[in-house]
Amino acid sequence: MKRKITLKQIARELEVSISTVSKALSGSKEISEDTTQKIQAFAKLYNYRPNNIALSLKNRKTKTIGILIPEIVHHFFSTVIFGIERVANKRGYNVIVGLSNESFTKEIINMEMLANGSIDGFILSISKETLLKQDYHHFHATINQGMPIVMFDRVVSEVDCDKVIVDDFNGAVKAVNMLINKGCENIALLTTMDYVSVGRLRTQGYLEALERNNIEPNSDLILKINDSLNSADHLEFLENEINKFFELNPNIDGVFAVNELYAITAMKVAKKIGLKIPEDIQVIGFTDGVLSKHATPTLTTVSQHGQRIGEQAANLLIDRLESEDVEPDSFIVNSNPKSDFIKLVIETEIIERESTK
Amino acid sequence: MKRKITLKQIARELEVSISTVSKALSGSKEISEDTTQKIQAFAKLYNYRPNNIALSLKNRKTKTIGILIPEIVHHFFSTVIFGIERVANKRGYNVIVGLSNESFTKEIINMEMLANGSIDGFILSISKETLLKQDYHHFHATINQGMPIVMFDRVVSEVDCDKVIVDDFNGAVKAVNMLINKGCENIALLTTMDYVSVGRLRTQGYLEALERNNIEPNSDLILKINDSLNSADHLEFLENEINKFFELNPNIDGVFAVNELYAITAMKVAKKIGLKIPEDIQVIGFTDGVLSKHATPTLTTVSQHGQRIGEQAANLLIDRLESEDVEPDSFIVNSNPKSDFIKLVIETEIIERESTK
DNA sequence: TATCAACACGAAAACGTTTTCGTTAAGAAT
DNA sequence: ATTCTTAACGAAAACGTTTTCGTGTTGATA
Numbered sequence: 168m169k170r171k172i173t174l175k176q177i178a179r180e181l182e183v184s185i186s187t188v189s190k191a192l193s194g195s196k197e198i199s200e201d202t203t204q205k206i207q208a209f210a211k212l213y214n215y216r217p218n219n220i221a222l223s224l225k226n227r228k229t230k231t232i233g234i235l236i237p238e239i240v241h242h243f244f245s246t247v248i249f250g251i252e253r254v255a256n257k258r259g260y261n262v263i264v265g266l267s268n269e270s271f272t273k274e275i276i277n278m279e280m281l282a283n284g285s286i287d288g289f290i291l292s293i294s295k296e297t298l299l300k301q302d303y304h305h306f307h308a309t310i311n312q313g314m315p316i317v318m319f320d321r322v323v324s325e326v327d328c329d330k331v332i333v334d335d336f337n338g339a340v341k342a343v344n345m346l347i348n349k350g351c352e353n354i355a356l357l358t359t360m361d362y363v364s365v366g367r368l369r370t371q372g373y374l375e376a377l378e379r380n381n382i383e384p385n386s387d388l389i390l391k392i393n394d395s396l397n398s399a400d401h402l403e404f405l406e407n408e409i410n411k412f413f414e415l416n417p418n419i420d421g422v423f424a425v426n427e428l429y430a431i432t433a434m435k436v437a438k439k440i441g442l443k444i445p446e447d448i449q450v451i452g453f454t455d456g457v458l459s460k461h462a463t464p465t466l467t468t469v470s471q472h473g474q475r476i477g478e479q480a481a482n483l484l485i486d487r488l489e490s491e492d493v494e495p496d497s498f499i500v501n502s503n504p505k506s507d508f509i510k511l512v513i514e515t516e517i518i519e520r521e522s523t524k
Numbered sequence: 525m526k527r528k529i530t531l532k533q534i535a536r537e538l539e540v541s542i543s544t545v546s547k548a549l550s551g552s553k554e555i556s557e558d559t560t561q562k563i564q565a566f567a568k569l570y571n572y573r574p575n576n577i578a579l580s581l582k583n584r585k586t587k588t589i590g591i592l593i594p595e596i597v598h599h600f601f602s603t604v605i606f607g608i609e610r611v612a613n614k615r616g617y618n619v620i621v622g623l624s625n626e627s628f629t630k631e632i633i634n635m636e637m638l639a640n641g642s643i644d645g646f647i648l649s650i651s652k653e654t655l656l657k658q659d660y661h662h663f664h665a666t667i668n669q670g671m672p673i674v675m676f677d678r679v680v681s682e683v684d685c686d687k688v689i690v691d692d693f694n695g696a697v698k699a700v701n702m703l704i705n706k707g708c709e710n711i712a713l714l715t716t717m718d719y720v721s722v723g724r725l726r727t728q729g730y731l732e733a734l735e736r737n738n739i740e741p742n743s744d745l746i747l748k749i750n751d752s753l754n755s756a757d758h759l760e761f762l763e764n765e766i767n768k769f770f771e772l773n774p775n776i777d778g779v780f781a782v783n784e785l786y787a788i789t790a791m792k793v794a795k796k797i798g799l800k801i802p803e804d805i806q807v808i809g810f811t812d813g814v815l816s817k818h819a820t821p822t823l824t825t826v827s828q829h830g831q832r833i834g835e836q837a838a839n840l841l842i843d844r845l846e847s848e849d850v851e852p853d854s855f856i857v858n859s860n861p862k863s864d865f866i867k868l869v870i871e872t873e874i875i876e877r878e879s880t881k
Numbered sequence: 882t883a884t885c886a887a888c889a890c891g892a893a894a895a896c897g898t899t900t901t902c903g904t905t906a907a908g909a910a911t
Numbered sequence: 912a913t914t915c916t917t918a919a920c921g922a923a924a925a926c927g928t929t930t931t932c933g934t935g936t937t938g939a940t941a
Contacts, residue, residue: 184921220641221897240602263620284577578927
C-alpha cells in the first residue's frame with residue numbers, strides 16, 4: 168500500500184536536492200555521472216513516474232482532449248470515439264468523454280466541468296436540444312477563453328471553429344442516383360424533422376438527385392417522422408407510420424432512409440406486407456452500422472466512415488493545440504481571423520449489399 | 525481570447541490578498557460582508573471558476589475515474605460506459621476512457637498513463653490477450669500503489685478487488701431451461717474457445733440445464749468457434765461453420781448461442797436452409813443488443829443489463845474512494861484484508877421475442 | 882491607561898514538477 | 912598570490928488552490 172514515490176522522497180533518501188533529482192532523471196549534463204547513475208537506479212527501483220497532475224499544472228496543458236457527444240450507445244458515435252482515441256493515443260493524448268444525452272443543460276454542465284483546466288480542447292457533436300434552441304453561447308464562451316473546439320457531424324455555421332462533417336448532401340445524391348439507375352421510379356424518402364442539419368442535407372440531396380434525373384418530386388413519397396420520442400415504444404410507432412405510408416403509396420419501388428433504423432424498419436414492414444426485397448422494392452439507408460450488415464437481406468448503405476471522422480477531428484485539434492505553442496512568437500496577429508478555420512468534408516461511400524439489385 | 529481568470533488576478537485587481545479572495549468566495553465568515561460582496565460580484569462578473577488541476581494537485585484526488593475496456597464499438601461496453609457515466613456524473617466525477625483493443629501491451633500502457641495521478645481509480649474489463657497470458661502483474665501493481673480497481677464482466681480470481689459480474693452461469697441455465705420447456709429436444713450450443721471466463725460459464729450453464737432435465741449432453745451438438753480473427757471475413761467463416769454444423773446435425777430444434785452475433789447468424793443460416801423460426805428451430809442468444817431487437821424474427825435473448833453493471837461498478841468504486849478518506853482515522857488496520865472486497869452478481873433476465881414459441 | 886478579545890485580513894506552506902539563477906569549491910591562468 | 916573558469920549542485924520561483932497560523936487594529940474592560 169505504498170504511495171507513489173515523488174522527487175522529494177528520492178531527494179531526501181539520497182541526500183541531494185530535488186532539483187538534482189529532476190535534472191538527473193532528465194539526463195541533464197549539469198549533474199555528474201556518478202550521482203546521475205545513482206539517482207536513476209534508485210528511481211527505476213522504486214518505479215518512479217512523474218505525477219501528471221503536477222506536470223499539467225506546471226505546463227498549463229493537460230495532454231487530454233474532451234469528447235462531448237449526445238449519446239454513446241450508438242454505433243456511429245462509438246466509431247468516432249474509436250477514431251479519436253486512436254490518434255489521440257498515438258500522439259500522446261488521453262480522452263475524457265462526456266455525454267449530453269441530447270440535453271442542452273447537460274451539454275453546458277459538462278463543458279463547464281471540463282473547461283476548468285481538465286482538458287486542452289474539445290471535440291464535440293451538438294445535442295438536438297441545443298440545435299432546437301439555437302443557443303450557442305457556451306461554445307462561444309469556451310472558444311473565447313482560448314480553448315479550441317472541433318465539431319463533427321452535427322455542426323453549426325454560427326460557431327467559428329474547425330469542423331469535420333460528412334458529405335450528407337452528396338451521399339444522399341449518390342444513394343438516390345443509384346436507386347434510379349437500378350430502375351426505381353417511385354422513390355420514397357424516410358426522414359426526420361429537419362432541425363438537425365444532417366437530416367436536412369440528406370433530404371436536399373434526395374431532391375437534388377430527383378431533379379438531376381428530371382423526376383418530379385412527389386410530396387406524398389416523403390415521410391417525416393417525429394423522432395423526439397426515443398423510448399421503447401418508438402419502434403412500434405415507427406412501424407405503424409411506415410406501414411400506413413406504404414399502404415397509402417403502393418407504387419413505391421425504392422426507399423431512401425436517412426438512418427439505419429428507418430431503413431431496417433422499412434424492410435421489415437415491406438416483407439410483412441409481402442414485398443420482395445430487392446425485386447419489388449429496393450432500400451438504401453444512411454449510416455453503416457451493425458444492423459445493416461446483419462439484416463436479412465443485408466442492407467445497402469451510405470457509409471459515413473465514423474472512424475475516419477474521429478481521426479481527422481483529433482488530428483485537427485491536436486495540430487491546433489501544438490501550433491498554439493508557437494503562436495505567441497509569431498508576428499502575424501490575427502491574420503485571417505475567421506477563414507483560418509478548417510472544414511473537412513469526409514466523402515461517403517456506398518456499400519452495396521442485398522437490398523439493392 | 526482572454527485566459528481564464530485566477531485568484532491571483534482577482535486579488536491584484538481588488539487590492540486584497542489571495543487568501544482573502546479564496547475565503548470570500550467560499551463564504552468564510554472570517555471576511556467582512558463588504559469585501560465578500562465585492563469579491564463575489566467581481567468573480568461572478570469575470571465568471572471565475574477554480575482550476576480543476578490545481579485542486580487535484582492540492583487535494584491529491586482528481587474526481588475522475590478511468591475506464592479501461594477492450595473495445596468501444598460494441599453495444600455491451602457502450603451501455604456499461606453509459607451506466608458508469610450516469611452515476612459518476614451524478615456523484616461529481618468525470619470519466620476518462622482508454623481502450624486496450626484486446627491487447628495486453630496497450631492495456632499496460634494505458635494503465636500506466638492514467639495511474640500517474642490522472643485518475644482516482646479504475647473500472648475495467650480484462651483484455652483477451654491478458655486472459656490468455658494470465659499475466660496480471662499490472663493490476664497488482666496499481667492496486668499496491670493504493671489505487672482501487674473495480675473489474676466487470678471479464679474478471680479473474682487472481683486479483684483481489686471489487687467485481688461486478690453477470691450471472692453467466694444461471695443466465696445460461698435459464699435460457700436452456702426455457703428451450704427445454706418449450707419443447708426442444710436437441711439443443712445445440714454455439715460457443716467460443718473458453719479462455720474467456722464468461723464463455724466457459726455459459727457453457728457450464730448449458731450443461732447444467734441439460735443435466736437437471738436428465739438430458740444426456742451430446743458433444744456433437746456443441747460448436748466451438750474460433751473467434752480470434754475479428755476481421756471482416758470472420759462473418760463468412762462463421763456462416764460456413766454454422767452451416768456445416770446444421771447439416772451435420774439435422775435434428776437440432778433449439779439453439780443457445782453465447783453471444784448475439786452467433787445467434788443472429790444461426791437464424792440467418794437456418795432460414796437459408798429452409799427452417800422456420802420458431803416452428804422448426806428456436807433460438808436464444810446471450811447479450812441483448814441492437815441486433816436482437818431488429819432481427820427478423822426478433823431474437824429472444826438473455827439480457828445482461830450493461831447499464832446496471834456500469835452503475836453498480838461506479839458506485840462500488842466511488843464508495844471505496846470516499847471511504848478511504850476516513851480510513852487513516854480508523855483503528856481497524858487491515859481487518860479482513862481479503863474478504864473485504866465485494867463481488868456483485870447482476871442477475872440476467874430473459875427477454876422473450878419471436879425466435880421462441 | 883494597560884490588557885484583552887474580537888474582527889478582518891495577510892503570509893506562507895503545501896500539493897509535485899521544471900527551470901532559472903545563484904553558490905561553492907577546485908583547478909587553471911595570470 | 913590573486914583572479915577566472917568550470918563543474919556540480921542547491922535555492923527558489925512558478926503553476927492555482929486551500930488552509931493554518933499569525934498580525935494589526937479596534938473597541939471594550941479592568
